[in-house]
Amino acid sequence: MLVNSEQIIEALIQTIQMVGFSFIFSIIIGLPLGILLFVTRKGQIIENLPVFTVLNAVINVFRSVPFIILLVAIIPVTRLIVGTSIGTSAAIVPLVFYAGPYIARLVESSLLEVDKGVLEAADAMGATPFQTIFRFLLPEALSSLIVNFTIATIGLIGASAMAGTVGGGGIGDLAITFGYQRFDTTTMLITVAILIVLVQGLQSFGNILSKKIRRG
Amino acid sequence: MIEFQNVSKVYNSGGKEIRALNSINLKVNKGEIFGVVGFSGAGKSSLIRCVNSLEKPTSGKVIVDGHDLTTISKKRIREVKKSIGMVFQHFNLLNSKTVYANVAMPLILSKVPKDQIKQRVSELLEFVGLGDKAQVYPDQLSGGQKQRVGIARALATQPSILLCDEATSALDPQTTGSILELLKKxxxxxxxxxxxxTHEMAVIREICDRVAVMEAGKVIEEGTVFDIFSAPKTNTAQNFVSTVMHDQIPPSILNMMERKQALNHIFHITFVGESTGSPFLSQLSKILDVEINVLFGNITELQGIPFGKLIVEIQGADTEVKRALSYMQAQQILYKEVIAHAS
Structure with missing residues (x-):
């Protein structure tokens, strides 16, 4: 085996950092965008066709660029934001550009699942759009949002493997540079095993949390 | 209290214009229970949704408690909405919140202080008979209990108007009865x-004071429940009334009569109020030389007034039957010869 346990632990920490931070920033960007996407739809509480159409198109553009290309294409933006284009923090920027629009879509689909009757009740009570979002929409969608956020996090773990291209490091990078490029089967197996445990753990956690919240 | 002035509502659905409401003029008085009945697609839903501005009329005015909803600002409309409670067919409760939180919601939206909310909610839950269910989630309740929560929620802000959108249509007959009792209370x-x-005439009979019958976006008949039930004018109203007040000879009896070829003098007799109490049929057969055969009978109460329908066969010589009829006329009993069934 070409790597030692310290290297594996360091890579694991890098992966957790990349996924953790990019997840937080992606939620900060994706959640409001997803809500906006939903509420500006036709017939929704603040229907606004121009905003919806533009937002919808922009999100589609980001979602259609393969991550490996996005990673390279936005290097100038990355440099602008974190001051460098190499390293773990530099990998977070493209990950956010990748996961933010994805989460916006997932949030939109979660909100679309909310019973229209509940929104009608909110309207009948004279709720403001702000109250409708925070008192009705989000609490009712929470369980589904958690399921979707779990999916997004797992997507981020996959994408973070490619972040090695810009020196982001992480478990995936270890698997590619040692396991794949230098034919180190043991490293490959260990890293893959770690990724499997990570994904399984996250998925179970998400499922349990969502189930605990879900009612009716 | 609620007034519709020439209200029309037109939808555009796939390039086709659908006229959900067609020049509606209607007035609901303060303190009454007003029912609107019609088949699905008649426009009832649109009508009730115009009252709290869930839908905006294409033309005409909706005046609620002195406010013309078609001209005031969005902010004012939200205020007016708080003085109108609404109960829904499918309850529309938040499944993620407890019964307590559901009932408290309108008060939270109005930024009522917490201790006042607490007092009001427990008062309301007590009133609807769910005092012990505050911390339970809606999915643990039966349909009737969910509707009680819906009603408590609708009453939270002490509204002056309560809108019921098919409030009992998803409930079984027994639960319907108890919910109607609650509404009456x-x-x-x-x-x-x-x-x-509602599309259930029984609901109208049970609790309404006045009723309007809708068809194809129009109010085709309107009046007190007594008037509509005792003398429906339009076909649709007659159909609705017949769903709860049968006035046909049961087919089995009709068959039997036909076999005996005895379908001669069949009369349809209507009693209203006082006359329901008098034993006039037995008087008839005592005074005159006729035999009375009751084929069908139905006595009910409409708004506290007894109301009965009988279908009888009067057997006897033609002259005696004629005398019987003039006797009925003298007693101010409404009758009608049922020609359709005579052979």
Missing amino acids: INKEYGITILMI
């Missing part, structure tokens, strides 16, 4: 005006 104790739409 609300109307009596709080003097709240209730506007309800």
Whole structure:
């Protein structure tokens, strides 16, 4: 085996950092965008066709660029934001550009699942759009949002493997540079095993949390 | 209290214009229970949704408690909405919140202080008979209990109007009865005006004071429940009334009569109020030389007035039958010869 346990632990920490931070920033960007996407739809509480159409198109553009290309294409933006284009923090920027629009879509689909009757009740009570979002929409969608956020996090773990291209490091990078490029089967197996445990753990956690919240 | 002036509502659905409401003029008085009945697609839903501005009329005015909803600002409309409670067919409760939180919601939206909310909610839950269910989630309740939560929620802000959108249509008959009792109690104790739409004539008979019959976006008949039930004019109204007040000879009896070829003098007799109590049929056969055969009977109560329908066969010589009829006329009993069934 070409790597030692310290290297594996360091890579694991890098992966957790990349996924953790990019997840937080992606939620900060994706959640409001997803809500906006939903509420500006036709017939929704603040229907606004121009905003919806533009937002919808922009999100589609980001979602259609393969991550490996996005990673390279936005290097100038990355440099602008974190001051460098190499390293773990530099990998977070493209990950956010990748996961933010994805989460916006997932949030939109979660909100679309909310019973229209509940929104009608909110309207009948004279709720403001702000109250409708925070008192009705989000609490009712929470369980589904958690399921979707779990999916997004797992997507981020996959994408973070490619972040090695810009020196982001992480478990995936270890698997590619040692396991794949230098034919180190043991490293490959260990890293893959770690990724499997990570994904399984996250998925179970998400499922349990969502189930605990879900009612009716 | 609620007034529709020439209200029309036109939808555009796939390039086709659908006229959900067609020049509606209707007035609901303060403190009454007003029912709107009609088949699905008649426009009842649109009508009730115009009252709290869930839908905006294409033309005409909707005046609620003196406010013209078609001209005031969005902010004012939200205020007016708070004085109107609404109960839904499918309850529309938040499944993620407890019964307590559901009932408290309208008060939270109005930024009522917490201790006042607590007091009001427990009062309301007590009133609807769910005092012990505050911390339970809606999915643990039966349909009737969910509707009680819906009603408590609708009453939270002490509205002057309660809108019921097919409030009992998803419930079984027994539960329907108890929910109607509750609505009656609300109307009596709080003097709240209730506007309800339904396709169940039994609901109208049970609690309404006045009723409007809708068809194809129009109000085709309107009057007190007594008037509509005792003398429906339009075909649709007659159909609706016949769903709860049968006035046909049961087919089995008709068959039997046909076999005996005895379908001669069949009369349809209507009693109203006082006359329901008098034993005039037995008087008839005593005074005159006729035999009375009751084929069908139905006595009910409409708004506290007894109301009965009988289908009888009067057997006897033609002259005696004629005398029987003039006797009925003298007693001011309404009758009609049922020609359709005579052979």
